[in-house]
Amino acid sequence: MNDAGIGGSAADRERPGRLGWRSFAPTVVAAWAVLVVYAGLIAAALTFVEPGGLLSVLSSSRTWYSVRLSLGAATAASVLGLLCALPAGYALSRYRFRGRGWVETVLELPMVVSPAALGAMLLMALSHPAGQWLQEHAVRFVFTVAGVVLAQFVTVLGMMVRLAQTAFDGVPVELETVARTLGASPARVFRTVTLPLARRGLAAALVLGWAKALGEFGATIMIAGTMAMRTETLPIAVYLRLSAADLPGAAALIVLLVIAGLGALICVRWLSGGRSHA
Structure with missing residues (x-):
């Protein structure tokens, strides 16, 4: 039996306690959703930033x-x-x-x-x-x-x-x-x-x-x-x-x-x- 069959891939062995993310894809999607929520809020604010207005405010x-x-x-x-x-x-x-x-x-x-x-x-x-x-x-x-x-x-x-x-x-x-x-x-x-x-x-x-x-x-x-x-x-x-x-x-x-x-x-x-x- 090869090493992968005994203990998983080399990458998995280097990360003890970690499981392949594909086994828990819904949870990974939820984690990314959190990022999307806050990134979306930042992006929404950036859409209102005008270069001229930004310089005016900063000066x-x-x-x-x-x-x-x-x-x-x-x-x-x-x-x-x-x-x-x-x-x-x-x-x-x-x-x-x-x-x-x-x-x-x-x-x-x-x-x-x-x-x-x-x-x-x-x-x-x-x-x-x-x-x-x-x-x-x-x-x-x-x-x-x-x-x-x-x-x-x-x-x-x-x-x-x-x-x-x-x-x-x-x-x-x-x-x-x-x-x-x-x-x-x-x-x-x-x-x-x-x-x-x-x-x-x-x-x-x-x-x-x-x-x-x-x-x-x-x-x-x-x-x-x-x-x-x-x-x-x-x-x-x-x-x-x-x-x-x-x-x-x-x-x-x-x-x-x-x-x-x-x-x-x-x-x-x-x-x-x-x-x-x-």
């Missing part, structure tokens, strides 16, 4: 203000999110403590609650006496750039904590135990063993958090409003152009968001090891 000072604000706010929100996600994700990965189940449950809140509702809750919190005192004596959030960052931070925090937890789950506890038996303090173990081994997963969490913050709209509009050249992020700029029936202008801005989003996803795939499923 607009208002557009570049939105780009700078979006990039800056998303970066600030994702960095703050990572700073909170590091200790929270590590605690969820390593310890069993009272209330842990509730913490893991509320991490999914931004996924099941509308961003607009999340922003409304933020606005209500800022309307309470404690929130009013905070705005009067510390940082003003309503209709300000700080409000943009706050809305994005609250939206991405739960996802980033979950991703950080997953990254720490991938670090063997035995390595930390060995380091501690050799005399290293918990802080030193975290800094020299855990963080280096989880760095790719944490970097992916940062990139995904940044990309999600960049595209955040619902909570931002509730807190910061739609003030041109002040709180106008790229998603809000798209909304304002659509409100003015400027489809070519909106399509041009959508292209910028799509390029940024796809770039972030490609970066995450590279951080995950660059594995291709082709």
Whole structure:
């Protein structure tokens, strides 16, 4: 009996656990259908892009203000999110403590609650006496750039904590135990063993958090409003152009968001090891 009869083709042996796609053609068609749906949406937006209109939008000072604000706010929100996600994700990965189940449950809140509702809750919190005192004596959030960052931070925090937890789950506890038996303090173990081994997963969490913050709209509009050249992020700029029936202008801005989003996803795939499923 030849090798193919025993273990399949050489290509199949190089991919353990993989089956020939022809055996599951309907599932492959479904997978391609997902690609077609999103590729179709991108293609539909591109049909409204006019070369002259694209240049006009890209050369607009208002557009570049939105780009700078979006990039800056998303970066600030994702960095703050990572700073909170590091200790929270590590605690969820390593310890069993009272209330842990509730913490893991509320991490999914931004996924099941509308961003607009999340922003409304933020606005209500800022309307309470404690929130009013905070705005009067510390940082003003309503209709300000700080409000943009706050809305994005609250939206991405739960996802980033979950991703950080997953990254720490991938670090063997035995390595930390060995380091501690050799005399290293918990802080030193975290800094020299855990963080280096989880760095790719944490970097992916940062990139995904940044990309999600960049595209955040619902909570931002509730807190910061739609003030041109002040709180106008790229998603809000798209909304304002659509409100003015400027489809070519909106399509041009959508292209910028799509390029940024796809770039972030490609970066995450590279951080995950660059594995291709082709």
